[in-house]
Each structure stands twice: as C-alpha cells, then as structure tokens.
Amino acid sequence: MRLSLYPINTVKETPSEAEVISHQLMLRAGLIRRVAAGIYTWLPMGLRTLRKVEQIIREEMDRAGAMEVLMPAVQPAELWQESGRWEQYGPELLRLKDRHDRSFVIGPTHEEVITATARAELKSYRQLPANFYQIQVKFRDEVRPRFGVMRGREFIMKDAYSFHLDQASLAEGYAAMRAAYVRMFTRMGLQFRAVQADTGSIGGNASEEFQVLANSGEDAIAASDGDEYAANVELAAALPPTHARAAASQPLAEAHTPNAKSIEQLCGALKVSPAQCLKTLLVAGQDGGVVALLVRGDHELNAVKAGKLPGVASPFRMANAAEVQAAAGCEPGFIGPRGLKCPVYADHSALALANFVCGANRLDTHLTGVNWGRDLPEPTAADLRNVVDGDPSPSGQGRLKIVRGIEVGHIFQLGRKYSEAMNATVLDESGKASTMLMGCYGIGVTRIVAAAIEQNHDDRGIIWPAPLAPFQVVLVPMNAHKSELVRDTAERLYAEFIAAGIEVLYDDRDARPGVKLADAELLGIPHRIVIGERGLANGQLEYRARRAADNEDMPLAKAVAFIRARLNT
C-alpha cells in the first residue's frame, strides 16, 4: 500500500480517554476510533491486523473439522424465551422492537440460534459429532466498557458450538478445540496459559479459559512454575502444609489490646507477625445462625470456596454486626474461636499454627499462646483461603505464582442445558430421540488485537508479532523529492516486493525523515528498509527489525531474498 493514498493520522499526544497502553497505542497509531462508549470503528491499518487474527482462527478451526456459518446479530425474542434466558439475562442483553412491535435482541451470544439450527438440521446420530462456528459481531451492554476494544460493548467474537451423542464424544470434541486454541494462540505469537475456570452459572463438566499474560489484565491467575497447571485464583486449591504442627510451648494468656481491630493493628500492639495470628470470620449460616471460618492472619478468605461448605448460607455473605454480637458477644476485631458455639471450620494453614494469637470474644482483648487441642477443640479442616505467591502447586509440581491475564478464549463442555430446554434431539441407533450434548468455544477476536499490543510494545509504539502485523515490511525512502535515484529505487523495490507476494507498506509521503521513521515504529511494522543516497552509492540499503536497536546493511540487489529469509524465521 502506498501511504500517500491512505492518509493515516498518527498522533503524538496520548488521548486522555485511554488508560491502558494498548488503547493509547491503537488510538495514536490510528487503528481504531471511538464512535460511542465501547463502540469503535476499525480504520484500515487496524482492520488488517483484525483480519489476520480472524484468518488464523479460521484456518485452525477448519483444520480441527469445524464448519463456518454466519448467524444473525438480531435475533427474535421467542428463541430467548424458549431457553429461559429472556428472563435470566440482565440489562446486558440489548432488547429492541421492530415496527410491528415484535421483540428482538442483539445477540450477546448465539446458543439459542445455533441450537434452533441444529435441531432443524441434525436428525440422525450419523450426522454427529458436528461443530459449527462463526466470526461475528456481538453486543453486550456492559455496565462499564473500558480499555478500548479490550472491553467494548460491540465486539467481534469467534463462537463455536459442537453437538454430540454422548459424553465421550463431547470430551473428544472439547479436546480437539483445546488443541486448536493452543495452536492459534501460539501462531499469533502470544504468551498465554490455559487456565482452569469455574463452570459457574453455565454448568457442565469442564471449562478452561485462555489467558494472555499481561500486567494490565483484569483476571488473577495462579500458575505453577513447575508444569502447565494454571487456575483462576478463586479456584486454585490451597494445599495443607506438609510440616507437622509445632508443640505447645507457651502458656495461654490474655492480652489487653485496645483498638486493635485489624490484624495489622494487632501485630503492631503485640509485636507479632500476621502469620502468627488467627483471623476469625463469621459468615451467615443456612439455619439463620452463623458459621466461623478461621484463616491465618496473612491469608485471605476465598468466598467461592467458603460458599460451598456445608452449613454456609447461599448466597455467601458475611455476618452483620448484630449477628456477630449475638454469636461472639463482642464486636468484629476481637472474635476468636475459643468458646464459640457455632460450627467452626479452619483453613489447613490455620490448623498448623501453634502458640498463636486470636481474639478473646471480649472488647480490647486478645489471647496469646493459644494451642489447638489444649485450649480449644480441634475444628473441622477445610480449604478456605486464596492461594498466595509461593504456595505449592496443586498439580504437585512447582510453586504457584500469581499473575494477571486477559481472557481471550473460553471453552466449555455445556452438556444438555440448551439442547434440553430447546428440545434438540437426534434419533439414535435404536431409533429413539436422544437429546444432544453440546460444547461451546469462544474467542474474543477484537480483544486479541489489544492483548497482543499489551504484550508487545515499547516506548516508541507497537511491536507486532509477525503473524499479526498489518504489513510485513515498510519502505522508507529518504528525501525522495531531491533524489531521483532514491525515488526510482523505492518504486522499483515496492514493485518487487509486491511481485514477491510480500505485504509491503510504501511510505511515499512527502514527509521529513523523522516523521516517517517515527510512524514506522509507532505502527510496529516488523521489518523496515530505509532507502537513502548514502547507502545507495555502495549498493546498500539499511535494514532494521522493529525490536533491534541498530541498523544492518543489506545489499540492494538481494533485498527481497534478504527479507524473505527473515520472514521465515
């Protein structure tokens, strides 16, 4: 492409609306423009990258045996009423009416449409398994769109849905999609992890998220440094300590601790470390009473884990002030397990403490030198806390590190949730109707573009992974207006690269060298060739990889071969 034909508007100043680096660079490089909150136009340079992402996804989906379809963005309310989600889905579902006053939604996802399609098209078990996918616009009326296309309201998603006769086939289809995802994200040059996820509201047997690792990510992940294990922090199991509890060596004593309501204040007052303290949290119980949950002072309660304990109220909530007063006879900050009448669960690490500090259930008072068994009964052991950096991995290999990630993909074994509600059956071998099992597999296509930039940039701009770059090579003639040699050489090279099938951006603008070089770097084109009189006198061009700090000479006569060799690495 001749840059003179596409007047890009790169911007030096960072737009004030952009918070994260990818959003800033996408605006500065002119890849996207905001049209409304969470709604963007993709300009030519940005669209080229978006198409590259789509193409890689398409190739890998096709290779995995999925079939591409295109479903409507606007969907009739009837389908959503049939699945029950017309009522269940909140205000995130954009609903609208047509001129005949009929209700529609703008699809936030396509389970309803695909299930309706599948029940119409799939009649026999012989047609199974089947996997349909599309790359299409979704609309979710997010409460708070932010970070540009990272969390837009309108976005492009690849969604795939597989249909199976039995669980074994579903598991196989799921594994095939998982492998396809690993291939895709690897091809895109992204650093990512497959992360065990909560199946939560969607249900089903298995679910994994694909997270691109980045500090600006919104999700916290516990990843092992010893193997491939990774899980959402909420999900990662905190293993019991391997060392045995130390023997009791201190006497039980009372300590006057005025106003020491937090662990921090307590440690300051008594000169102990948080890891020597026991935190007692009262939560609402099923029977209207409370349940006591004990974690070590330096640990955090995990609400997801706690909510699953027998006797704990659902949904999970902390006890209010009145309930605390009734159960412990004091205010929060001085609660302790000694003498509590309610059910008590202790985290494995809390149970390994000896000679610890805890509340005395009396204002401004704590107990020191407390020991299980001797001073109070042994509570029920449970996994109650969030894992922390350095915990052993539940996989048995290595230690956990807490890292942040951007969710770019999510795969589920759905089961029969939609097929049952919408009566999607096939005839099995014996001629009986059998409800199909489903899997669903999503990828945030537009989000990937932003995630790739989060992972690949420097202070000069974007550094595209080669497979996602809008162009492979940028030609930068210096002072072409003055030098016929430079101009002719640049034109010839441009033609040669096109003929060689290499995607080339030709900066034929009448701009100063500094402007062109700065734009080439901001745009993140992997390979740059500078054409100047200086080098041409010796038959040389100047080559620079986007990540490199210095120029390399490259013979004019072998320009295409030189670049081609670098494209293949």
Place this chain on the structure above:
RNA sequence: CGGGGCAUGGCGCAGUCUGGUAGCGCAUCUGCUUUGGGAGCAGAGGGUCGCAGGUUCAAAUCCUGCUGCCCCGACCA
C-alpha cells in the same frame, strides 16, 4: 448500579474561584527556507465554550435541570 471526575476548534489543554474582546501547543492550509529521528520563519482558516432553562446591562465563568464521556468497586470473549 453505587462513588468520584470531566465536558472550551480535529487532538491535548489554559481561562471558570474573582462575570466584561475566547487563548496556548499539536494538527490543517499558503509562501519561503529546510530535509538521516516527529523542522524554522511569516501568514491563514477553524470554536453558538455539551444541551435546556434561569440570574444579570452583560454568562465559558454564577444558579437549576438534563445529556454525554472518563476513572474506582460486584459481571464477562
């Protein structure tokens, strides 16, 4: 949805407290000089100061209401 902030030319901002000619940088256009890292000089165009009311001789500025956007917390590709 709760809390905070912002709204002034295409972009980034000042001016608002203390009412009185709408300003700066970038970008754009013209001319000249320049040209190996976002040029210099001279000139030009472009804003009903988010919208609607109100107070006042006079409102970007004070008051009321609305709208839009951004940021912080519970959801998701």
